[in-house]
Amino acid sequence: MDFGNYSSPHFPVSGSVATMMRHVLFALLPGSICMTWFFGPGVVCNLVLAALTAICSEAGMLYLRGKPVRSTLADSSALVTGILLALALPPLAPWWIPVIGTLFAVIVAKQLYGGIGYNPFNPAMAGYVVLLISFPLELTLWPAPHAGLGLSDTLALVFLDTLPAGMDLDTLTMATPMDSVRTRLGLEQTIPMMQDGELFGLVGAGGWEWVNFWFLIGGLWLFKARVIQWQIPASMLCALAGMALVFYLLDPETHTSPAFQLFSGAAMLGAFFIATDPVSASTTPTGRLFYGAGIGILTYIIRHWGGYPEGIAFAVLLMNMAAPTIDYYTQPRVFGKSGDET
Amino acid sequence: MLVLPLLQHIGEVAECLVTPGERVLKGQMIAAPRGDVSAPVHASSSGTVVAIEPRPYPHPSGLPAPAIIIETDGKDEWLDSEHGLANYHEIEAARLLDHIRQSGIVGLGGAGFPTQVKLGSSVYHNIELLVINGAECEPYLSCDNRLMQERAAEILEGVRILQHLLKPDNCIIALENHMGAAREAMQVAVDNTADRAINLVSVPDIYPSGGERQLIRILTGKEVPSQGFPADIGILCQNVGTATAIYQAVVHNRPLVSRIVTVTGAGVKQPCNLEALIGTPFLDMITACGGYADRVDRLLMGGPMMGFAVNTDNVPVIKTTNCILAVTRDEMPPPPPEQPCIRCSKCTDVCPADLLPQQLFWHARSGNLDAAQDYNLFDCIECGCCAYVCPSHIPLVQYYRHSKAEIWTRDRQKQASDIARRRHDARKARLERIKQERAERLARKKQQLGSSEDTAENTRKAAIQAALERVRRKKAQTEIAPKNVDNLTAEQQQRIHEVDERRQQSGKDPEQ
Numbered sequence: 001m002d003f004g005n006y007s008s009p010h011f012p013v014s015g016s017v018a019t020m021m022r023h024v025l026f027a028l029l030p031g032s033i034c035m036t037w038f039f040g041p042g043v044v045c046n047l048v049l050a051a052l053t054a055i056c057s058e059a060g061m062l063y064l065r066g067k068p069v070r071s072t073l074a075d076s077s078a079l080v081t082g083i084l085l086a087l088a089l090p091p092l093a094p095w096w097i098p099v100i101g102t103l104f105a106v107i108v109a110k111q112l113y114g115g116i117g118y119n120p121f122n123p124a125m126a127g128y129v130v131l132l133i134s135f136p137l138e139l140t141l142w143p144a145p146h147a148g149l150g151l152s153d154t155l156a157l158v159f160l161d162t163l164p165a166g167m168d169l170d171t172l173t174m175a176t177p178m179d180s181v182r183t184r185l186g187l188e189q190t191i192p193m194m195q196d197g198e199l200f201g202l203v204g205a206g207g208w209e210w211v212n213f214w215f216l217i218g219g220l221w222l223f224k225a226r227v228i229q230w231q232i233p234a235s236m237l238c239a240l241a242g243m244a245l246v247f248y249l250l251d252p253e254t255h256t257s258p259a260f261q262l263f264s265g266a267a268m269l270g271a272f273f274i275a276t277d278p279v280s281a282s283t284t285p286t287g288r289l290f291y292g293a294g295i296g297i298l299t300y301i302i303r304h305w306g307g308y309p310e311g312i313a314f315a316v317l318l319m320n321m322a323a324p325t326i327d328y329y330t331q332p333r334v335f336g337k338s339g340d341e342t
Numbered sequence: 343m344l345v346l347p348l349l350q351h352i353g354e355v356a357e358c359l360v361t362p363g364e365r366v367l368k369g370q371m372i373a374a375p376r377g378d379v380s381a382p383v384h385a386s387s388s389g390t391v392v393a394i395e396p397r398p399y400p401h402p403s404g405l406p407a408p409a410i411i412i413e414t415d416g417k418d419e420w421l422d423s424e425h426g427l428a429n430y431h432e433i434e435a436a437r438l439l440d441h442i443r444q445s446g447i448v449g450l451g452g453a454g455f456p457t458q459v460k461l462g463s464s465v466y467h468n469i470e471l472l473v474i475n476g477a478e479c480e481p482y483l484s485c486d487n488r489l490m491q492e493r494a495a496e497i498l499e500g501v502r503i504l505q506h507l508l509k510p511d512n513c514i515i516a517l518e519n520h521m522g523a524a525r526e527a528m529q530v531a532v533d534n535t536a537d538r539a540i541n542l543v544s545v546p547d548i549y550p551s552g553g554e555r556q557l558i559r560i561l562t563g564k565e566v567p568s569q570g571f572p573a574d575i576g577i578l579c580q581n582v583g584t585a586t587a588i589y590q591a592v593v594h595n596r597p598l599v600s601r602i603v604t605v606t607g608a609g610v611k612q613p614c615n616l617e618a619l620i621g622t623p624f625l626d627m628i629t630a631c632g633g634y635a636d637r638v639d640r641l642l643m644g645g646p647m648m649g650f651a652v653n654t655d656n657v658p659v660i661k662t663t664n665c666i667l668a669v670t671r672d673e674m675p676p677p678p679p680e681q682p683c684i685r686c687s688k689c690t691d692v693c694p695a696d697l698l699p700q701q702l703f704w705h706a707r708s709g710n711l712d713a714a715q716d717y718n719l720f721d722c723i724e725c726g727c728c729a730y731v732c733p734s735h736i737p738l739v740q741y742y743r744h745s746k747a748e749i750w751t752r753d754r755q756k757q758a759s760d761i762a763r764r765r766h767d768a769r770k771a772r773l774e775r776i777k778q779e780r781a782e783r784l785a786r787k788k789q790q791l792g793s794s795e796d797t798a799e800n801t802r803k804a805a806i807q808a809a810l811e812r813v814r815r816k817k818a819q820t821e822i823a824p825k826n827v828d829n830l831t832a833e834q835q836q837r838i839h840e841v842d843e844r845r846q847q848s849g850k851d852p853e854q
Contacts, residue, residue, distance in 0.1 A: 008646075008726050009646060009739065284687070285691070334697060335559075336565045336568035337721075338567075
């Protein structure tokens, strides 16, 4: 009797890229629902637009590159890119914002570098930064929490750029808490003077703290499902909180608390879902700690002294560039080798 | 019928001692060890040698290997030999080691390294800890577990012999947490020895904790040096099966002619552990277990993580066959297609050798062998953990094996070309030398010939020669050119002219 020829190990494989990506999408669900609850149907609008664009552009590029379309699309990695980008975009942005961002992310930042596994930069963040630099005005269109714009009105605004009578964008939108804190600090106000209105919630920014909380829950579940490792989120959040703590203790009048830094903006989304993108991150156990810490420190620096209210995208891209070097210098000590041999 | 390959161990192929047609008895040595690292082969039953020829052999290459084929007579008649060395306490190490060598014992855990060599190199080390490895960690395998349950006393006797040989301070018998029955049986046996230096230790059921290096790290926290041996840190590791084989050989003078084999997988009707004679074809083993179930897709020797596929069941059980695994397509489907590495580094997290498998893969795939070696390719133990967790289904171990083989081939070729170059240079030098010697010989001969010729002729020749010489000398003299006549100043020229004129007037030619 003849038998097949196979190479060890023979045990059936344990997972797949598609499963990993579906886990990520699932873990994003609570945070996305929370965002929709606070900021209205515009969030869903962005998600749908980005998802469709991601799938279509990925399919188109795979076809042009002569790669298998159906099996590669099935890994859902393009979908994750689109969804992550959409979650970073303001819900009242015109329809072409998520479309252009996703097209850049998938076509330039991912496929032109060779597709999944070969992109040196996080595609979603590359797309976001392109939008932020090119269309700064459109990227400020965040509504106040519970602004009350219904589905049809949102669709009209997003696709037709029309608002119901008696409304204008200025009354509808509101600077994000991170942005207002910046602006008001620039106007020589102190943090205690800002303790009014909806700027602050229980610990973080109003509304945003809940979004961050649910992304944290999703992220912890992702860790438990062994899709991500603990090092990058832990070191990033610790570094961010550590920086915040140092400056908060030095001068609490002009610096927000560590809790505010952790529970506002895209801190949790960034720590658990963006910085952990395996392709562009550091891969050695020690390297992941440095990589995450680098993102945390850069995020604080950009948030506090940079020209943009949120620094995660830039921090991630900067650390993407450093990842190969970090990997090179943080190789683990090989079993049975003394420290100076490796 | 038994098929006994001449190479069932790591090292030199054994040298066949029998001829076709010869009758052999069970336990008779039919192939002798050749060189230091080698092991003999014994007839595992009585019968007649019918052939000595290449036969299918359980090896990843699938290539046949030379074997002695014995047609058994069913009598299973033992060679009548002197009784064993039950008084091993009084026998010196060298003689015991030789006895172990002559009994054909090799590491039965799967590696097949000649036991006497391993022991011999350790007898003169200071071995502090003897580890008896019963932590059989691969899924499906249960032969060591079964052995510990049923022959605990024999294992302990083997341990006593090893203790006598190595004089370790301590001895640990390691098994896995799930082996409850085996632990009980072993505990009874340990208690019976009343030796407080022997301890039973259960290790976690985590693959690959039964690997020698991994087990030592779990038990002692020490790491075996990268290219070294456990003996370097005062530890020696032996498999439980090897311990019983040592007991059988030393106390009963029974060479290694059988071993426990796990026959299992969904492709076998009645999976079980069998004590099999070395040389039994796989098919007979499967038949003894009720035959194949339906839809057997692959047949493996060894476990599902490190075992290899054999393409026929015509291969024999050899000394290193711990498991015969017949699996169906449902049980172990063919691997899904390979996808690009997404650098998730799950492989890094599971690697028991603390390597960076994704970097190794990157360099192995691009054929960058030097870089792969820089990333410690040769510290890879091929346990398969990385490939098992890889979400991109990359057959990583295959890449590493391929690269290792490439490097070995490259090194061999380099060695061969070095030798060829040296040979070429030596040949050139030799030819040169021969040519020179021939020329010298010729010259000498000519001289000898010349001296024996007519002397008158010689004087005439010498006169001519002398005349020629004179002419030549004179010519050479005339050809002497005046010195320092280049770049002369006008004043110097003028003075030369004056001198020349004076000479001419006095009748002397300056050129003469």
